[in-house]
Amino acid sequence: MAAGETLAIVGESGCGKTMTALALMRLLPEGAEVAAGAVRLEGRNLLALSERAVEDLRGSRIAMVFQEPLTALNPVMTVGAQIAEAVARHRGLGRRAAWAAAVEALGRVRMPDPAARARAFPHELSGGMRQRAVIAMALVNRPRVILADEPTTALDVTIQAQILGLVAGLQAELGTALVLITHDLGVVAEVADRVIVMYSGRKVEEAAVVGLFDAPLHPYTRGLMGAVPRGRGGARLADIPGTVPAPAALPAGCAFAPRCPLATARCRAARPPLTAPRPGHLVACWECGP
């Protein structure tokens, strides 16, 4: 990813989006492991670093915005103290300077009356303000990459637009790269530069946002697009029959084959590799490739 770029990762519930984000932060829960590959940040492989070294990077070079702002904030600490803690941890500032930085960060996310709000506990804030606080916490040390895991899902639609606009503005201002995890294709079209479509823990398609929306290749992507409500008219929404297979019961071939309208014997037998039918547009499918 380049500085300032926005990469969206989309897919339905249970397809591994959140796990991908946690893997990038090296925060996978016990029992989950990264089987292969590398996470490179500014030339360093996060997977090869010691726990201590990763702790130094988390919150300073790479940060995360969680889905539910209420549960992502410690209920017994004021939001200012929580942000100041992140500042003190990485910049070694004193108590007063860290607090000032926290108030400044709250101001940057357009929290009304930041100095007073910094002394508020999470339950005293509205949902939108909480998410602003969470974003302030992630941004306060000006990380190179921010992972946002469905940052607007828990918010009202009107607040969603505000928060997305805010994130886009701050991203441009700070030159931060953003990995946006979402299941909302409307959000993707609005803010993303590049899109990765995930299905059952694997990348099935990757393209620039324009290319993907103009000409989706993978049948799963097309299914997702068909399920987006658009415009007027009472046309019934198309759905994709079935659900994502459990990781323990993956089919032998393409994981999407059981739900795919184009599936053939080859799909059920072997997993399709990622190919590039068009420059910059990757897809893993036997039937829709070149």
Add this chain to the structure above:
Amino acid sequence: MRRALASPSLVAGTAIALAIVLLALLAPLVATHEVAAMDMRNRFALPSAAHWLGTDNFGRDLWSRMVAGARISLAIALATTAGAAAIGTAVGLVAGYFGGWVDLLLMRITDIFLGFPAIVLALALVAVLGPGVTNVALSLVVVLWTEYARVVRAATLVLREQTYVSAARALGASPARILLREILPNAAGPIIVLASLGLGTAVIAESALAFLGFGLPPPAPTWGWTLAYGTGFMREAPWLSIVSGAAIMLTVLGFNLLGDGLRDLLDPRQLTRAAGASKRN
């Protein structure tokens, strides 16, 4: 605050506990006689204006001895509870957060301590260490810390899965910082409740040791020993045992009511789960 005042057990418990703590703090002022002053002509005096609660077999004023005994009991109970809570909380936090073999090891050690009948273990320890306030408190810490360890471990198991703990890790917080800043403050409710109930337990345990002759040695005016030697004079001076027994009962009742009230006041759901995990004996 209104919710606190609406709980009768919390109000009653606080009042009783506060009264006894005040008596203990002001013991030298509210005592009417020298604690050790004997008056052989006034043995077994009935309660009167001069001796509010009567005198014992040496003519010593029982009221003065009771308030002095409150000092001993409360001092030992406080030290014991603080020590047990500190050790148990540390063990519970570490075991619950790190899990795996650390958890396994610490919890099996806890089980070993739980396996001994508490009072027998405390008796043995005092017998080895010798009498004295510090040694009595120390032996009680050894038998009482396990409950805190189990409750705090149970709370930690729940709390470590909270998103804000992941969020703190995503901001670069070390395990020590997460334990002290994220998990411990959120586990404070159960610890406070357990500690207030634990004060009662400690008073009983200290009195039991004293009753069996393993507390502070006479002439220290412990409630437990007064109760014990009072039984020898049930005919002549039944008030010796009755008053000292009542002092123990009232104190324990106060702390228990306080703890129950606090439990109802603080998150009840989390506490019932934690208490379920700590069922003992």
